[in-house]
Amino acid sequence: MGKALDGVRVLDMTHVQSGPSATQILAWFGADVIKVEMPGRGDITRSQLRDKSNVDSLYFTMLNSNKRSITINMKSPQGQEAFIKLLEQSDVLIENFGPGVLDRQGFPWEKIQKINPRVIYASVKGFGPGPYVDCKAYETVAQAMGGSMSTTGWHDGPPTSTGAQIGDSGTGMHLVAGVLAALLQRTQTGKGQRVEVAMQDCVLNLVRVKMRDQQRLVHGPLREYPNTEFGDAVPRSGNASGGGQPGQALRCAPGGENDYAYVIIQPQGWAPLMRLVGREELIEDPAYATPEARLSHLPDCFGIIQAWTSQRSKIEVMQALNEIDVPCGPILSMKDLIEDRSMYDRGMLVDVPHPERGNYVQVALPIRLSDNDVPIERSPLLGEHTEEILAGVGYDADAIAAMRTAGAI
Numbered sequence: 001m002g003k004a005l006d007g008v009r010v011l012d013m014t015h016v017q018s019g020p021s022a023t024q025i026l027a028w029f030g031a032d033v034i035k036v037e038m039p040g041r042g043d044i045t046r047s048q049l050r051d052k053s054n055v056d057s058l059y060f061t062m063l064n065s066n067k068r069s070i071t072i073n074m075k076s077p078q079g080q081e082a083f084i085k086l087l088e089q090s091d092v093l094i095e096n097f098g099p100g101v102l103d104r105q106g107f108p109w110e111k112i113q114k115i116n117p118r119v120i121y122a123s124v125k126g127f128g129p130g131p132y133v134d135c136k137a138y139e140t141v142a143q144a145m146g147g148s149m150s151t152t153g154w155h156d157g158p159p160t161s162t163g164a165q166i167g168d169s170g171t172g173m174h175l176v177a178g179v180l181a182a183l184l185q186r187t188q189t190g191k192g193q194r195v196e197v198a199m200q201d202c203v204l205n206l207v208r209v210k211m212r213d214q215q216r217l218v219h220g221p222l223r224e225y226p227n228t229e230f231g232d233a234v235p236r237s238g239n240a241s242g243g244g245q246p247g248q249a250l251r252c253a254p255g256g257e258n259d260y261a262y263v264i265i266q267p268q269g270w271a272p273l274m275r276l277v278g279r280e281e282l283i284e285d286p287a288y289a290t291p292e293a294r295l296s297h298l299p300d301c302f303g304i305i306q307a308w309t310s311q312r313s314k315i316e317v318m319q320a321l322n323e324i325d326v327p328c329g330p331i332l333s334m335k336d337l338i339e340d341r342s343m344y345d346r347g348m349l350v351d352v353p354h355p356e357r358g359n360y361v362q363v364a365l366p367i368r369l370s371d372n373d374v375p376i377e378r379s380p381l382l383g384e385h386t387e388e389i390l391a392g393v394g395y396d397a398d399a400i401a402a403m404r405t406a407g408a409i
Contacts, residue, residue, distance in 0.1 A: 002373065003372060005030040005031035006030045008026070008030075008031040010026050010027075010031045010032065010091065010094060011090045011092065011094070012033050013094065013095040013097070014035075014094055014095060015043045015045065016043070016045055018096050018167070018199065019095065019175075020043070020045075020063040020064055020172070021168065021169040021172030021173070022122075022172035022175040023035070024065055025173070025365065025367075026176065026179065027065065028376070029374065031091075033066065033067040034068050034070055034090075036072055037071050037382060039071040040071075042071065042382040042383070045059045045060040046382065055357040058360060061357070062362060062363065065352070065377055066374065067379065067380055069383055069385055070386045071386055073408050077408075078408035079409065080105075080106065082390060082393075083107075086389070088115060089393055090119060091183065092120045092122060092179055092183070093120070093121050093122065094124075095122075095123055095124075096123065096124035099133060099134055109194055113192070116192070118191065118192045120192045120194075120195060121194050122175055122179050122195035123194070124172070125196065125197070125199070126198065127198050127200050132200070137167070137200070139161075139167040140167070141167070143161045143203055144161075145200045146166075146167065146201070146202070146203025146207065147204050147210060148203050148206070149161055150233065150234070150236070151210045151235075151236055153238070155237070157236070159236065167199050170202055170206055174197045178196075217232065239262070241264050245266050246295075247263065248262070249263075249331060250263050250306040251306055251310045252309050252310060253311055253312055253313055255310075258331045258332070259313070259314055260331040261317040261330045262329045263302070263305060263328050264326070272325070273305060273321075273324070273326055275324075276308070276321075277305055314330035315330055317330065348364055350362045352376060353378065355378075355381070356381070383409070386409050
């Protein structure tokens, strides 16, 4: 087995989450990802939300596996010279600074192209060209302005954000696709190119089905959202399945915070559900027999099923409903998942040793390639590979020592 991106070098000038989530995927595909960090501090997430003093936070370790770290002072002439040497020998440069930061440091796209015409220069920004281009973007801001929050929550409550990091990590996944496409195109043209993604745009892409619903408003009521007064915008749908078939999270035993199972009532699923819960008389009852009849009183329908689920654990509910081919998923908490040995057995969760903080659990690559053998490794310490990386681009020990004395690294 090999590595999908063996021989590809990525200069990672990203920080926090949107960029590092992308470069981590590239590292897990086998690329040599060199994380370029500021001397003394590094990626700000190294110190954010620490659970142990004076060690890299779990926020940082979860997003920076399998990378090498070099510290370079980009304001120093010697530091810039080192950066240029790295750029000359790299395939991809990725950054998620604010608009124009690298330009102001003396590295606009035109100069980067001259230094290395084959390099792919990839950027994450909050917004594309237009009225918001200079605005700051964070996870929830991206969810707000990408359309997600307006459709998340209950119709009689305020907009809410999703716990899934669709603004940051979701944008990072889009960036990976762009970088891989540019690398493939380079095999045909021999040239690098710019790859740009905006967090607002990526969130909108992830909720594009809701844009479908916005257009459907003019053609008639949206049957997924019963008992909702329609205005001129897609309503918040609570836990509706969004696929035209009613779904709801139903209480299970023993009644803890996450003791729920999500159940979908498909047209063909009503009869087996009623047989399972002991309410066979409702199979032919005109008030319940058809999806149209059930639509007007869905809370009652789900209440009938919940009377049965509330007496069983969410895992028992899932097993019983899957046996009768009814879609169902227990609400698994982070505690449930981190304690699920099957996640470790198949490599989705990995125990990773760290020299300063001890072992931590890493969420691994969810994409499986049959010929990509890259073990999950810990995140790098700040500047851990500085000398190794500089030696690889031609610096000897005396030159590296002089750079360190001058504060360039």
